[in-house]
Amino acid sequence: MAVRATVSRFPTDSDSQEASGVPWGLTVTPFASKDENDQAPAYGSDGHLLPRCENCYAYFNTYCELDQWAWNCSLCGTLNGLSAEAIARYSRPQSCAEMMSSFIDLELPLEGSEEEMLHARPVYVAAVDLSCEILVYFCLCYSKKDVQEKRKEKGIELITYPVSSSASEEFLELIKSALLATLEALAPGSLFGLATFSHKIGLYDVQGPIPVVKNVFAPQETEGSLPIELEDVMPLLQFLAPVETCKDRITSTLETLRPTTAWERTPGSGQVLDGVLMGGRGFGVAMEALCNYLGSEYGNTFALARVFAFLSGPPDYGPGQLDTRRYGEQYASKGEDADRALLPEQTPFYKDLAAVAVQAGVCVDIFAVTNEYTDLASLKFLSIESGGSLFLYSNTDDSTLPQDMYRMLSRPYAFNCVLRLRTSTEFKSGHSANPQYENVQHIICCDSFATYAYDFDFANNVGFSRHSSELPMVQIAFQYTVVVPPEELSSSGVVSSSRGKHSLKRRLRIRTLQYGTAKNLDELYDSVDPEAVLSLLVHKVILASLEQGVREGRILLHDWLVILTAQYNEACNLIRYKNGSSSITAQIDVTFSQCPQLQLLPRLVFALLRNPLLRFHEEGVHPDYRIYMQCLFSALEPSSLYRAIYPMLTSYSTPDTQAYPRHSLSRAALITSGSPIFFLDAFTTLIVFYSSTADPSLPFPPPHDCLLRSTINQLKQDRCITPKLVFIRGGHDDATVFENYLIEEQDVDGSGLTSVMGFVSFLEDITQSVLEYLK
Structure with a gap:
């Protein structure tokens, strides 16, 4: 578990916090195998026996005062009694992880029968888009040129034109390569299922001598439903094949995948626009059906199933279809702001479907391989809220999809996670992801890179006492489940009754940290971690962009740097006024020359304003790419995010x-x-x-x-x-x-558009804005 605070010495009260201008908070990478100093946790057992505070429910840790019969909570100061069992446990401190380290990882007892634990097998399902021949001619009286002309008349200039069969084949060849990499990465004992979707859903049985596919037609209506449940089309355990015995058959089945052609669809199986038949990509109904299908075995066959959804374009058929004309027809005719119109979702279908996926124990990863508008603003909820990831590849030529699949499945991941942040009584986290329980975050699936950001605020006007020996405390508890492969079980002395079976392990990881307080603003500025500050800023501007538009996100970032610069200059006594007037005689220090820890921030803000995350639509930023960047950046740990913003x-x-x-x-x-x-x-x-x-x-x-x-x-x-x-x-x-990437010679002016000026003129603009702010 890696934790990065924006300042290592906390402000003493709300006045000093506000006067500093520096965001106060931290980032947490809960499933990182080591902390930010490359130290591993102390491992132990009996996590359910770890004492907890009767007042704030914090866990006992090395910062707590312990005597023979009781202990004082390091977060709230409450005196708690010890049970006879705990007294005996702590009489041998070297045998307890919580007595040796403030960073611990403890085993927890699992709920459920031992039989269920032994039969927990990783389940992976690939859902492949076969409607990748996106547009086909339906009315022969139109040539391609005629269709393009008609679209221009209607203002539909940005919809992709007919894709050749070769492009369709390239898409499927890429998916086949990615799935071959997937099969290599999966551990023995895993179950794998192959499904396809277009205007119909295909389920593949690869366990017999000859692969068999069974199809069910998808409803065209947005409120329609499948005529038959997938369980009735093919029993789930017939669909899910053991990887170690069926890998060759799965591989040969992948070679049979072919794109759906126009001859397989009727005029009613897609949208018709100006004589052109569009799609038949029933993605929404396919995902809904798969979630219900897999949910029937949730808790028996698997504890978490992962669905890899491969898309070559927008869903345009049946439930969950998306109207991509909101990008093609533009919003100019409607007087809408492009940077606001394309960020919100156009339908709650995929957010509601994510809730269904979570109930079914299904995590969905979406891989979109397309350069046409697919409305990821609507689709993203299915992946991020079910614990999955969102990937976007603009073409097949240089796509890293196979490598990303292998990389993703080769690293460990946890699921059914609960992340809880507690603080000492003087301050609190500024946001809660759970309305029922404060500062609790439920995470469906979490790998070693996933990072979460929290900001802090004071709980009252008192702050931290300057005369108290008690220092600010933060405790992060991360409860999670992992699937342990058979080879790990045997090496630990646990013998499975059947080869290839996995076991579930429930664990509790706890990190308790103590921070100092800054006596003055100089000390606070000297303790700044610019990478952690950047992380909190990115989270804030993404939220502002989603709620109010990209322009507001840019204004928020620009104004923050202006205020920080002004308050730094005042704190360092660099401001000189002429004879009591508002005229400033001294030069504004916009480069933070007296504080090395702040010197990176102007460049980082400049680079963030030049990043596609915050560039305007008219600068050529594709709305799907912006959504992809939002999803990627909001999950990166500080050092990676810093490199992505400022190469x-x-x-x-x-x-x-x-x-x-x-x-x-x-x-x-x-x-x-x-x-x-x-x-x-x-x-x-x-x-x-x-x-x-x-x-x-x-x-x-x-x-x-x-x-x-x-x-x-x-x-x-x-x-x-x-x-x-x-x-x-x-x-x-x-x-x-x-x-x-040589951005320092590209300007960020008031309109956000590039000009011949660069970073120097940006600093001049900040200087001028600071002078106006201080008047």
């Missing part, structure tokens, strides 16, 4: 010799450094750039055994997603993708 540019004199560890993101850095090779890490993209003046004798691309390649490989290994790797040779290749 790192390093230089090399040779592929084996690093020249400079860091450059500013500007063309000037390329010229002044004199280095021939540059490496840019933008988290989702890695770029190796050889300057046009590089010695031709330097090997291009870098050899696989050099330092630069080793650095790249290590970065790829440590990422939660697979970054794209791009090699560019200056003077020979198009360098636009690299130059676009």
Whole structure:
């Protein structure tokens, strides 16, 4: 469990908090195997016996005062008695994890019969879109040019035009590769099911000598339902095949997948627009049916099922169909703001379906492989609220989908999680994810990268006493379940009655932290963690964008930096007024020259304003890409988010010799450094750039055994997603993708549109805004 606070020394009261201008809070990565200092937890058993405070229900920890018969809670100060069992337990402190470390991981007893525990098997289902031949001609009197002309007349310029069968095949080839990678990553004993959807839902039985597919037609009406339950089409345990015995059959079945063609659909099985038959992509009804199908065995066959949904375009058929014309027809004619119109969902269908998925024990991961508008603003709820992830790939050519699938399934994950944050009585968390229980968050599925942000506020006007020896405390409790493979059971001395069976383990992970308090603003500023501050800012601007639009998110971020700069200048006594008037005589320190911990923040704000997350629609930011970035950024831990917002540019004199560890993101850095090779890490993209003046004798691309390649490989290994790797040779290749990251020569002015100015003019704008704020 990694925890990063925005300040390591907390403000003493609400006045000092407000005067500082720094967000107060922390980020938590609960399932990280180690803490932020690379320390592992102390492991133990009998977590249900851990004493808890009678007043605030905090857990006993190393910061509590303990005597022979009682203990004082480190969070609220309450004196609690010890049971005879606890007294005996703590008479041998070296045998108790909670006596040795403030970061512990304890086993808990499982609810349910032992038989259920032994038969808990991981279940994975792939739901593949076969309607990937998105548009087909229905009326032969129109040519492609005619259709495009008619669409332009109606203002429908941004809807994708007919996709060729080759593009459909490319989509399916990519999915097949991804599922082959999935089969390699799945542990023995896992169950796998293959389903397809279009205007019908297909279930595949791969357990017999010949693969069999059974189809049921989906209803076209938005309020329709399947004519027959999937359980009646094929029993679930016939559909779910053991991976270790059926891998070859599953592989051969994948080769039979073909896109649905126009001849398989009637004019009634899709939307007809200007003589063009659209879709037949019954995604909503397929997901609803699969959730109900899998739910019949929830708690018996599995404790959590994961559905991998592969989409090649928007759902346009049956329940859950989405009207993508709100993007094509535009909102200009309706007087709507593009940056507000496309962020909210257009239907509650997928949010309601997510609740059904949770009840059925199903986690849905959505993989959208498309460059057309798919309305991820509506679809995202099915994935994020069921504990899954949302992925977007704009094309099949350089998609990292197979690598991402393998990476996702190779790392451990927890499920049925409960995350609870408690604080000492003087302050509290600013938001609660659960209206019934304060500061409790239910997490359906959680991997080692998933991160959550909390902000703090004072519970009263008193704050932390300057004369008290008691310091601010934070305790985070994370209760979770994991599936333990048979080989881990045997190595721990537990012998399974049947080979290939898994076991559930319930655990309680607790982290208790003590923080200091800042005597003054100088101490507080010196304790700032800029990466954690960035995390809280990103969460706030995403929320503001969703509620009020991108423009409001930009204004919020800009105003925050102005206020922070003004309050820093006042705290450092840098403001000088002329003869008692409001005229300021001294220069505003907009670079925070007297505080190294704050110096990164102007650049981070500038970079965040240049990021697609907050750029305007008219700058060419696709609404689906914005939603994808919101989902990705809100789940990244601080260091990863920092790299995604402000890429790192390093230089090399040779592929084996690093020249400079860091450059500013500007063309000037390329010229002044004199280095021939540059490496840019933008988290989702890695770029190796050889300057046009590089010695031709330097090997291009870098050899696989050099330092630069080793650095790249290590970065790829440590990422939660697979970054794209791009090699560019200056003077020979198009360098636009690299130059676009040199943001310090691109301006962020009041309108948010780019101009010839850059970071320097941004600082001048902040300076002017600070002067106006201080008047």
